[in-house]
Amino acid sequence: MNNRVKDSFWSKINIFNKNSITPSLIIVYLAMIIFFSSLNPLFVSLQNIKGILANLGINGIMAVGLTVVILTGNFDLSIGSVLGVTAVICAKLFNIQNATIPIPIIILAGIMVGVIIGALNGFLVTVVGINSIITTLGTLAIFRGLAYMYATEASLIYNDRFLFIGRGYLFKDIPLTFVYMIAIIVIMYLILRFTKFGRNIYFTGANFYASKLAGINTRRNIFVAFIISGIAASIGGILMSSQLAFGQGVFGIGFEFRILTICVLGGISLAGGRGTLVGVLVATLILGSISNGLTLINVPINWRETFQGLILIIAILIDSIRVRRRELLKS
């Protein structure tokens, strides 16, 4: 207990504290790199690493949004559909006849899509009081349908500047999407750790009733968390339409599963209120490298999802064991 009082500045910013899952994740990551590179040396070539990093960004950004929602003890299944709708709308806005809409406005419109869907989810969960899984299952279906509905004709994007947003490189070697991801993770990490809002998010998830009694506006926090998740998913949609240069209704199918795997592997407890974004960052790296590594060692594509499912199951088993150990230590 005394240690708590003497919290030095260093222990505050030390991301590898005792309870963290991050060190073990980093060990797993290093072991994985050694494994894949021993089977195929191309794995550690500069070109391949660039490819891995370029593919990470969307997953990482969306994982940040989902993390905030899971920290409040809720769940968001609709992120894949948000990505699809946003990508389709962005591509449509580039293809309006006789009009060129400036890029910032298109990006803003895309983000507004995320805000609106997030606010709708948040409204249904906090004000109406529906379980978040059911709510987002419903919005998942609705917005996937809308994405298909809008994407009736081919919508290609020819604007080079917009394509640069998703495809460009910083200093010729660092993919821009990776830079965005790092920036968003750092900002969100600081918000969650050092602001009142961030602490309240953790409290809301750790003990909903206690935090309500303590005067925390739990409803508002959950509402904002869903909006953050929506924005993150719509950024993913903008980046995906920019990387692929078109928008289609099938974008983002199955993403909720992939992103959930990242969050759980990164140590975000599904019970809410536990876990940091550092773990999520390492988990993003691990999952991105695994799918790339499996391709390089010639694992057939149909097997790949088996690995992802296994990883998710192992991650939740570890999560449950950690929760149980924590409870044992308490008692």
Add this chain to the structure above:
Amino acid sequence: MEIDKKIGETLTKKRNRFKLSDTLILLIIMVAIFAFFTLANRQFIAYENISSMLRNMVITGILALGLTPLMIARGLDISFGSNLSLTTVIIALLYTAGVNIWISLLAGIILSTLIGFINGIIIEIFDLIPIILTLGIMAILQSLALVASNAKTVAMLTDDLYYFASKSILKIPMPVFILIAIILIFWFLMSFTKIGRTIYVIGANPNAAFLSGIKIKKVRILLYTIMGFMVGISSVIMISLTGVGYPYHGVNLPLPTLSAVLLGGISLAGGSGTILGTLIGVLIVTMIFNGLSVMNLPSYYIQIFQGLTLILFVASYEIRNRKRSQSR
């Protein structure tokens, strides 16, 4: 004072009598939807359409019935879609490899039951959140189905199954009788037996159930296993209706099935819900799906409507429950 209390009680009793029960409201909504689609398109009540609707209802219905006791006991399984895909693929592969048709069907049912059992064991031993674990299992089973079938359809055309799927008795398609039998069994078990009451107690208050000596984990594992068995039966019906084992047979099943169960008045919080409610939920979902198809709307409208009905119904339940608890 006492007299006042008594008057108050009789008043609330009278008011309660006027309140429509949830099931009755559901029935009225169902009739309204039926009337709407009938007015919108006369083809909706043609014999061919009704019989195809009934046939389509069987698979959703059996799966929803399997989910009902499970969700009443606060469990959840969303891997049933890919479980069904995998089972149909395995059955068809066994048959094409020369195995006797009945043995291959039996093997498929055993496989899906085993998958349900594994789901239950893992969830109950490690105290996991059911939806997350079954999401992982779903991905694994889906990719195993793709691996086993090499992402192709596996044909399985047999006279026995074709006969079963196409024949009707008294103008009612044969598979419907299986559904009716399962409905009766579940209704009897849930309403009149000890196991049914046990399931309700577990869902309403797990702690109290545990303290009164009910083996919660065993009951839940049994329910997961039953769900797996229901998946097995639906896979057999799916194969007999389509004549192929296909790794994407189950992709579009989870949403309508879950919506049907949730429309029927079952909440994720457990403890509430009836077999009759689930049945009406299945009818509503099937009618919306079929009615929109008959009106020649593109399939994405169906998806949008399914999502909308799910949210609207569950929202109305939440609002009703809150009003009720406030008035108490």
